[in-house]
Amino acid sequence: MHFVRGMLLAAAALIVTQPAAAQFSPDVPFVPTPQVVVDEMLRLANTGPRDFVVDLGSGDGRIPITAAKKFGARAMGVELDEHLIFQSEESARQAAVEDRVKFLNQDLFKTDISQATVITMYLLPAVNRRLRPRLLELKPGTRIVAHDFDLEDWKPDRKVMIRKNVFLWIVPAKVGGRWRLRYGAPGAEHTIEVELRQRFQEIDGTAKPDGQIPAPLWEAGVQGERISFVIVDGADRDNEASLYFEGRVAGNLMEGEVRRGVGGTQTAARWRAERVGS
Ligand SMILES: C[S@@+](CC[C@H](N)C(=O)[O-])C[C@H]1O[C@@H](n2cnc3c(N)ncnc32)[C@H](O)[C@@H]1O
Incomplete structure (x- = not known):
């Protein structure tokens, strides 16, 4: 587990030390989530056909495609890397879910996520920290799932470990x-x-x-x-x-x-x- 967690951090260090090689500046490098962990994230979020799943930094599209194929949800991936977008669209066609999945080639920080009922993410701690205020503004009841990295002192509502730590938060209504x-x-x-x-x-x-x-x-x-x-x-x-x-x-x-x-x-x-x- 620590080896895989280390992979994302090590890949992130590579981006920071080689900025000239990048044509765009991802906040997080592409390291795919293992398929059983994708399944567990979507299961833990209780994903179903009424959901709209948004994967922030969607890589090769495996999370939105799984959400549509195995859980019957509508889904969207947001990804900076154009090549990963092409790959995701091709995979969605092969999985015959292209009518329920879309991919946006844009910055996740500039994307409207207000319609999401489930947010998935595999990002780095500093990116999670920047995202947190926006996540707290989502509709109460929106489920957020992440693996490896948590949201610091916003404690998860549930945490399971199947190969990796998977965290679930449910956006709380503001009642203070x-x-x-x-x-x-x-x-x-x-x-x-x-x-x-x-x-x-x-x-x-x-x-x-x-x-x-x-x-x-x-x-x-x-x-x-x-x-x-x-x-x-x-x-x-x-x-x-x-x-x-x-x-x-x-x-x-x-x-x-x-x-x-x-x-x-x-x-x-x-x-x-x-x-x-x-
Ligand atoms: C660790 S990978 C996770 C990929 C996929 N969500 C998964 O779990 O398999 C993070 C992805 O986020 C993308 N990314 C990084 N910064 C981004 C940003 N600001 N906006 C959109 N995508 C971004 C990277 O290109 C990379 O594909």
């Missing part, structure tokens, strides 16, 4: 800030002021139910546009219970279902929250 949450039947509605702190997909915060002192949020997490957390309802000392909130985030609104208590005593209600501050 202050929210006013309401749940319960009209007329018997409860209001909770919630403050969320967010670092990538990790969140924590506090909840202040009406008439009570602020208390921590427990088991809080955001995955794509899905959010969940627990608030302990301690208003009645003899009847304390956990409130399990699950829902979806859409910009400045969140809504979902809250279950109070457990087992046979559990009750459920709808909840809705609106952002009231950053």
Whole structure:
């Protein structure tokens, strides 16, 4: 594994020391991903026919072609090297997927990737670092898979090792800030002021139910546009219970279902929250 990882770094060093030989300036040299690792990247991203897969720096096109051929997805590769683009287009024809795969001969940093539902990449750490702010702006729920090199302190949502380390990140909705949450039947509605702190997909915060002192949020997490957390309802000392909130985030609104208590005593209600501050 370290040998292959070393190959990309060693090839990168060659580019840096021989700039005059290059007709274009790739940020990363061409080193192909082994086919089983391509398969694993796309499997880990749960790729399917509804996906649009974008491979950043697509080399010989193997990732977009596999996404179309084995997973039924639409796919696009972005590649600076014109010869690799020709090779990719020929391979797509041979695999009979040319109607679902396209290749763009351009700089990945100047490419619109906003329509991607899956991003794949085998790039160098410094390139991943430059890309990270753009990846975080993608639609919540977009899956990003990479191998060998990670996104530093943006921890992966999953990591597997099959010959190489393969990482999966799911772009989290932006939920940091202050929210006013309401749940319960009209007329018997409860209001909770919630403050969320967010670092990538990790969140924590506090909840202040009406008439009570602020208390921590427990088991809080955001995955794509899905959010969940627990608030302990301690208003009645003899009847304390956990409130399990699950829902979806859409910009400045969140809504979902809250279950109070457990087992046979559990009750459920709808909840809705609106952002009231950053
Ligand atoms: C390590 S290879 C990976 C190829 C392919 N994605 C794979 O996994 O087999 C990286 C590729 O990125 C391309 N590349 C480097 N910098 C680029 C840039 N700024 N824009 C587009 N492609 C780039 C290189 O030419 C090379 O083919």
